[in-house]
Amino acid sequence: xxxxxxxxxxxxxxxxxxxxxxxxxxxxxxxxxxxxxxxxxxxxxxxxxxxxxxxxxxxxxxxxxxxxxxxxxxxxxxxxxxxxxxxxxxxxxxxxxxxxxxxxxxxxxxxxxxxxxxxxxxxxxxxxxxxxxxxxxxxxxxxxxxxxxxxxxxxxxxxxxxxxxxxxxxxxxxxxxxxxxxxxxxxxxxxxxxxxxxxxxxxxxx
Amino acid sequence: xxxxxxxxxxxxxxxxxxxxxxxxxxxxxxxxxxxxxxxxxxxxxxxxxxxxxxxxxxxxxxxxxxxxxxxxxxxxxxxxxxxxxxxxxxxxxxxxxxxxxxxx
Numbered sequence: 001x002x003x004x005x006x007x008x009x010x011x012x013x014x015x016x017x018x019x020x021x022x023x024x025x026x027x028x029x030x031x032x033x034x035x036x037x038x039x040x041x042x043x044x045x046x047x048x049x050x051x052x053x054x055x056x057x058x059x060x061x062x063x064x065x066x067x068x069x070x071x072x073x074x075x076x077x078x079x080x081x082x083x084x085x086x087x088x089x090x091x092x093x094x095x096x097x098x099x100x101x102x103x104x105x106x107x108x109x110x111x112x113x114x115x116x117x118x119x120x121x122x123x124x125x126x127x128x129x130x131x132x133x134x135x136x137x138x139x140x141x142x143x144x145x146x147x148x149x150x151x152x153x154x155x156x157x158x159x160x161x162x163x164x165x166x167x168x169x170x171x172x173x174x175x176x177x178x179x180x181x182x183x184x185x186x187x188x189x190x191x192x193x194x195x196x197x198x199x200x201x202x203x204x205x206x
Numbered sequence: 207x208x209x210x211x212x213x214x215x216x217x218x219x220x221x222x223x224x225x226x227x228x229x230x231x232x233x234x235x236x237x238x239x240x241x242x243x244x245x246x247x248x249x250x251x252x253x254x255x256x257x258x259x260x261x262x263x264x265x266x267x268x269x270x271x272x273x274x275x276x277x278x279x280x281x282x283x284x285x286x287x288x289x290x291x292x293x294x295x296x297x298x299x300x301x302x303x304x305x306x307x308x309x310x
Contacts, residue, residue: 046292046295050299053296053299054298065239073232076232077225186267190260196232197253201239202249
């Protein structure tokens, strides 16, 4: 008798077979991960807010909104392309679904490149984790932590899109798997909706 | 009965509307950034817009709206509870702002 059979004996059949909220297990796992990750980002943003509020000489180094506006547009559009990919996968059009998933990954790469270019610009102006030419040194640590955590998620998302997309194309994964990686991608987009106003727009030089 | 292609087009139409709504809300945040208001007012307005934007994305892009109501309640109530619990530090932040951390 296997360990799984022994475990089954301790529970009623209903407890072992019913899926919580009638959601597929992988999807529920992704939702639980998203809830946990929401807390991580929320903690970072609340800590950032605490520092910004309590520090009188908080810098306002951003002179232009063009770069962040383009990055926002790209990330929001990538959520739409992801949705199209999932919809076409559910309709059974494998080639199109794979193409839209790769377009989403490409938009993620463009976003990451623009983000890194912005980082390099700020580093070039003298901003590091501990000092900057405009005000309190806390700004660099806070900025790089929040945006760094986000760009890490974007890069992880691009890798996940490539891996799941290729396996979907090869027939190892199904439309449901694309939907699950899509949930993660929408979450990355969702976090950006809070990072933009608090980290960029509230620190615009007027 | 609608064909799969018709259902797909209908779904795409809905997603396009949601996408343009989210784009408009994101643009609104940029407009707020150039308003001549205090930082506190700007923060409140931007937070309100971001919450609506995120809510629309979670409900329609992430399909939470079409999941079972029990799951929707689980996600929303649990997340809001923990997010609210994280706000305990603000009083200390304002204490530092108003008296440099030296008032009792």
